[in-house]
Amino acid sequence: DTEVTQTPKHLVMGMTNKKSLKCEQHMGHRAMYWYKQKAKKPPELMFVYSYEKLSINESVPSRFSPECPNSSLLNLHLHALQPEDSALYLCASSQDRPEYGYTFGSGTRLTVV
Amino acid sequence: AQRVTQPEKLLSVFKGAPVELKCNYSYSGSPELFWYVQYSRQRLQLLLRHISRESIKGFTADLNKGETSFHLKKPFAQEEDSAMYYCAPREGTGFQKLVFGTGTRLLVSP
Numbered sequence: 362d363t364e365v366t367q368t369p370k371h372l373v374m375g376m377t378n379k380k381s382l383k384c385e386q387h388m389g390h391r392a393m394y395w396y397k398q399k400a401k402k403p404p405e406l407m408f409v410y411s412y413e414k415l416s417i418n419e420s421v422p423s424r425f426s427p428e429c430p431n432s433s434l435l436n437l438h439l440h441a442l443q444p445e446d447s448a449l450y451l452c453a454s455s456q457d458r459p460e461y462g463y464t465f466g467s468g469t470r471l472t473v474v
Numbered sequence: 475a476q477r478v479t480q481p482e483k484l485l486s487v488f489k490g491a492p493v494e495l496k497c498n499y500s501y502s503g504s505p506e507l508f509w510y511v512q513y514s515r516q517r518l519q520l521l522l523r524h525i526s527r528e529s530i531k532g533f534t535a536d537l538n539k540g541e542t543s544f545h546l547k548k549p550f551a552q553e554e555d556s557a558m559y560y561c562a563p564r565e566g567t568g569f570q571k572l573v574f575g576t577g578t579r580l581l582v583s584p
Contacts, residue, residue: 394572403560403574404518417571451518453572462508462520462564463572 362387367452367466375474376442382469384435384452393435394463395427396451404451410435411457442473477501478563480575487551488583495546495578497561505563507544508572509535512558521559522546531555551582 365386374380384393392411396404409417410429424446426438435452449470453463478499487493499505507524522530524537524544535546544561561575 403577406571406573409571455572460506460523460525462510462523464520465518467517 363464365452365454365464365466367450367469369469370467371470371472373472373474374439374442376444378442379438379440381439382437382450382452382471384437384466385433386454386464387433388454388464389432389456390454390464391432391457392455393429394453394455395435395437396453396465398449398451398468400448408437439471442471444473447472478561478573478575480559480561480578482578483576484579484581486581486583489553490550493546493548493551493555493580493582495559495561495580497544497546497575499542499544499561499563501542501563501565503565504539505565507535507537508562508564509533509544509546510560510562510574512560514557518560551580553582553584556580556582 368383372380394409395407397407398404406419407421408427413429413432424441428436449468451468452466455461455463481496509521510518511521512518522533522535533546533548535544537544558577558579560577562572564570564572
């Protein structure tokens with residue numbers, strides 16, 4: 362398995378809802394990442410997990426809460442989002458060698474209404 | 475501040491023409507450098523990494539440390555090359571973060 366799988370592919374949620382995005386990989390990668398991509402913009406890093414521990418938080422608002430239950434799974438819990446949080450949320454994973462690139466999932470298209 | 479610059483938002487060429495997508499970086503140390511491509515309705519995928527000195531889909535990229543550039547080149551563009559291209563440095567060792575440039579959209583016309 363050489364893919365990163367994200368679910369759901371699309372999500373519409375209200376500003377008072379609580380939802381979660383899920384990401385899974387079975388490549389043995391020990392680092393996993395969340396990125397946010399707005400339309401016509403490059404992906405922006407949100408969180409980095411290495412060996413299931415949060416190592417980088419790019420000053421993301423607390424309404425986004427990441428979780429890494431094990432080395433294959435990464436979740437992003439969403440609560441009290443704003444319409445401006447609507448975006449494509451990308452998950453990625455990588456090996457612990459810098460010369461290797463990241464493998465990206467196809468993303469979850471989130472719309473906050 | 476560390477950053478990566480892709481000066482062209484849009485690069486439009488005809489099929490068969492040479493292509494050069496520019497990338498300049500300003501980083502301390504020696505970052506690993508990558509090119510990623512995002513085709514329409516497809517996931518972001520790795521195209522090239524400088525350390526491997528490979529040619530993928532006819533594209534090559536040369537790291538010029540003196541000019542701090544990592545331009546992406548292809549001698550003869552094809553219509554299927556139309557996509558968004560991102561230059562992305564990854565600094566440090568281990569899991570240090572990958573940061574994307576602003577991207578260049580390549581449009582290859584028949």
